[in-house]
Amino acid sequence: MKYPNGIKQTKSSNNHIKYDNRGMNLEKDLNDSNNYYAEIGKAFIYKKPTPIQITKVDYPSRSHAIIKEAFFKEPSTTDYNGIYKGKYIDFEAKETNNKTSFPLDNIHKHQIKHLENIHKAGGLGFVIIRFNKLNVTYILLAEDFLNFINENERKSIPIKYFEEKAYLIEEKYIPRLDYLKVIDQILGGI
């Protein structure tokens, strides 16, 4: 299985593996932006915790628990959801180092189905895709994302499709990724 965003294994001396922050930039930018939105009361959108199956726990004292064995589970929904302008918001966020297309194996089948459900239920679903090497971050609406998947056999979405259908997110100081500005545009146009 694929490991969650932002988790990378590096060997450490004792044969355990420690984490560092591959792919954490987009996640960090989104978390910072979401914290800012929450602080000013604009929107309440959060990243869900990584789903984990816990199988063993040590309990050295009454007030402490140490998980000693656990496994990553595949997420059944997208990573982010919340409320903005009274509307249900739901999205998945991914980065790629690919310069010409976004590889679809980055997003699980469950997550694609989930975005379809949300779209049908009247929620605002989308994906946020960052092309690291091109320094651009796009919002692609669930509708356009699902259309591409349903109408193409390809295993990646070419950058051209983003240029045509997606919305570019402006990067600035605060919030780092002002994606709700794009959402305003979209809501205004619906």
Add this chain to the structure above:
Amino acid sequence: MKYPNGIKQTKSSNNHIKYDNRGMNLEKDLNDSNNYYAEIGKAFIYKKPTPIQITKVDYPSRSHAIIKEAFFKEPSTTDYNGIYKGKYIDFEAKETNNKTSFPLDNIHKHQIKHLENIHKAGGLGFVIIRFNKLNVTYILLAEDFLNFINENERKSIPIKYFEEKAYLIEEKYIPRLDYLKVIDQILGGI
């Protein structure tokens, strides 16, 4: 800190502690009901994974990762959220063995603040409280829950307050806890 719903430690022979399902009944009933709602396309509401800080991972093969050390983190939001009839839904669910009141230390300050934010943002926030010994499960709207907290110094909400302000959830076969029926009543009345 408090441990997440449904997690209880029991000593096992090798001094590790295994999990069993204290307080899992309400969670299981809600998950089953939410799965049912999702299957029939009525609502898409999910429990968020338990937040965990991972500090050590073993990586015995390319396709496997075993978490070897991790810690429970305090949740910053409620456990459940999603979409129903186009509306953003957000709630926390707790059981108590207390027969006369619901102890407020079961719900973190962050979660109370979160429910307040959701309520102000126009989402439908509430708590689902099951009194195990009384065999009753209530929905108390965020508004009434917050009013009690703001107007009282008490550390628990008496059952009388639930009897007056909350909505009883019918228990049946499928779905086990038809809480959206209550939500229909509430939405109809707003």
